[in-house]
Amino acid sequence: MKLYFDPVTVNCRKVLAGLDLIGAAYSEEKVDYFGGGHKSPEYTAINPNQSLPALIDDGFTVWESNAILQYAADKQGNTSAYPTDLKTRTDVNRWLLWESNQWFPTCYIWLVENVVKPILGDKPDEKTLADATPKFHQLAAIIDSTVATQPWLCAQEPTIADIAVAAPMHLHPWQKLPLGDHPNLVSWMGRVEALPSWKKTDPVPLLGLS
Numbered sequence: 001m002k003l004y005f006d007p008v009t010v011n012c013r014k015v016l017a018g019l020d021l022i023g024a025a026y027s028e029e030k031v032d033y034f035g036g037g038h039k040s041p042e043y044t045a046i047n048p049n050q051s052l053p054a055l056i057d058d059g060f061t062v063w064e065s066n067a068i069l070q071y072a073a074d075k076q077g078n079t080s081a082y083p084t085d086l087k088t089r090t091d092v093n094r095w096l097l098w099e100s101n102q103w104f105p106t107c108y109i110w111l112v113e114n115v116v117k118p119i120l121g122d123k124p125d126e127k128t129l130a131d132a133t134p135k136f137h138q139l140a141a142i143i144d145s146t147v148a149t150q151p152w153l154c155a156q157e158p159t160i161a162d163i164a165v166a167a168p169m170h171l172h173p174w175q176k177l178p179l180g181d182h183p184n185l186v187s188w189m190g191r192v193e194a195l196p197s198w199k200k201t202d203p204v205p206l207l208g209l210s
């Protein structure tokens, strides 16, 4: 398997940490996100969405970070990272879909306003953040109540759902996500951050954040 990625981006960090949790072997093809490498004709031929990451396995192309994790876990046969019991698997799939269509777009607003804009010398738009705040709390409360009574989102061990749902918050101290009302979520995030797979894929030094 060959992974096309830039380790500084959210969805690539997700896949790097997830592949490590899965124990999948792959070769690396770095694509320079800030240099626009994901818009090159060569990469566009692999992923016509012009977004990172993408994976090619023996001529088979997979894009969408969560699909990459599902594929790699099944190929590896790692039933701890991606359980096969029907209800647990459906629960993992549910969180992956929720992350992609609800959680990521919401957390991304804090990433853009409080991390990307300052890196580019721009100021955060406080109204954009204020407008998004009720939705953030609604979604964060769903995670918070889930991990109030169990250590991980879906099982007794971390799964690809934990990695995927943690990824949009991966720079939370710099994103300045309003986490104060969600103590169980904060404890769960601490457990994710203690995972070796998460620590190994920390993009903070690459981004020059401190």
Ligand SMILES: N[C@@H](CCC(=O)N[C@@H](CS)C(=O)NCC(=O)O)C(=O)O
Pocket (backbone or CB within 6 Å): 009, 010, 011, 012, 038, 050, 051, 052, 053, 063, 064, 065, 066, 100
């Ligand atoms: N749903 C896609 C989203 C991929 C995505 O948006 N990736 C970002 C980097 S985290 C990207 O490359 N965006 C394209 C751009 O900014 O031009 C996935 O999970 O793979």
